[in-house]
Amino acid sequence: MENVHKPEATCEQELAAIRDSLEILGGKWKLRIMRHLNNHIGEKNTFKKIQREIEGISAKMLSKELQDLEINLLVSRIVMDTKPVTVNYAITEYGLSVFPVTETLVDWGLNHRQKIK
Amino acid sequence: MENVHKPEATCEQELAAIRDSLEILGGKWKLRIMRHLNNHIGEKNTFKKIQREIEGISAKMLSKELQDLEINLLVSRIVMDTKPVTVNYAITEYGLSVFPVTETLVDWGLNHRQKIK
DNA sequence: GTAACCAGTTACCTTTAGTTAACTACCGGT
DNA sequence: ACCGGTAGTTAACTAAAGGTAACTGGTTAC
Numbered sequence: 626m627e628n629v630h631k632p633e634a635t636c637e638q639e640l641a642a643i644r645d646s647l648e649i650l651g652g653k654w655k656l657r658i659m660r661h662l663n664n665h666i667g668e669k670n671t672f673k674k675i676q677r678e679i680e681g682i683s684a685k686m687l688s689k690e691l692q693d694l695e696i697n698l699l700v701s702r703i704v705m706d707t708k709p710v711t712v713n714y715a716i717t718e719y720g721l722s723v724f725p726v727t728e729t730l731v732d733w734g735l736n737h738r739q740k741i742k
Numbered sequence: 743m744e745n746v747h748k749p750e751a752t753c754e755q756e757l758a759a760i761r762d763s764l765e766i767l768g769g770k771w772k773l774r775i776m777r778h779l780n781n782h783i784g785e786k787n788t789f790k791k792i793q794r795e796i797e798g799i800s801a802k803m804l805s806k807e808l809q810d811l812e813i814n815l816l817v818s819r820i821v822m823d824t825k826p827v828t829v830n831y832a833i834t835e836y837g838l839s840v841f842p843v844t845e846t847l848v849d850w851g852l853n854h855r856q857k858i859k
Numbered sequence: 860g861t862a863a864c865c866a867g868t869t870a871c872c873t874t875t876a877g878t879t880a881a882c883t884a885c886c887g888g889t
Numbered sequence: 890a891c892c893g894g895t896a897g898t899t900a901a902c903t904a905a906a907g908g909t910a911a912c913t914g915g916t917t918a919c
Contacts, residue, residue: 642851
């Protein structure tokens with residue numbers, strides 16, 4: 626009996642999976658946004674509030690990155706009928722699945738910095 | 743007693759660690775090269791042989807990426823005194839540490855593709 | 860001496876990622 | 890009428906990543 630637990634993938638499929646992951650989680654802002662939302666669960670994370678709190682991000686980038694994250698079901702976008710209208714962004718249940726990944730990146734990066742210095 | 747097992751890091755340090763990891767492992771070719779070398783341990787992995795076997799990579803990119811990987815101690819470069827001179831590249835013991843990271847990227851990427859479709 | 864193989868390097872170009880600043884559109888208060 | 894707050898969008902730019910093709914320099918085989 627082969628193929629026991631893991632859904633085995635070919636080398637090509639694995640490379641495609643890595644590309645997918647890096648495309649969705651890579652770039653300058655995506656993980657920053659995810660981590661920010663994760664650190665502010667329960668709060669009203671409006672567009673302006675996020676932009677104020679993530680230092681350096683422009684409206685254009687924040688808008689684009691939030692759209693990408695929403696398309697990938699990692700972040701939810703809810704329009705509130707306040708006046709003026711506000712939009713509340715939050716990490717989804719599924720979005721939480723990125724944190725084990727980021728943790729391995731953090732651990733490896735920290736260890737690597739030790740190794741190199 | 744705080745700070746028990748893990749070398750705790752601030753949020754800033756964690757973000758820097760993620761940037762480090764993505765800088766070193768990201769890009770189009772680095773993990774491809776690492777995986778290729780890992781699949782050909784014990785063989786003589788010369789520059790030309792690697793270039794022939796990794797489809798699509800140019801001499802310029804292969805040269806640059808191998809240098810980056812060598813600087814980061816992930817790959818070793820040994821000049822053989824054959825005629826003509828050949829250079830043997832191999833993954834280092836430390837280089838093996840990237841594979842747990844790539845596995846989490848593979849797993850997440852595969853799972854995500856299921857989720858999205 | 861010239862062709863062919865090794866290991867790269869260099870200059871030039873294209874594509875992608877990210878930045879900057881100005882703009883739309885809607886609402887409420889003064 | 891105008892200002893300030895909401896949530897973005899647009900156009901024009903710069904910077905970074907990657908691709909293409911020609912080239913260096915050394916060695917061997919013919």
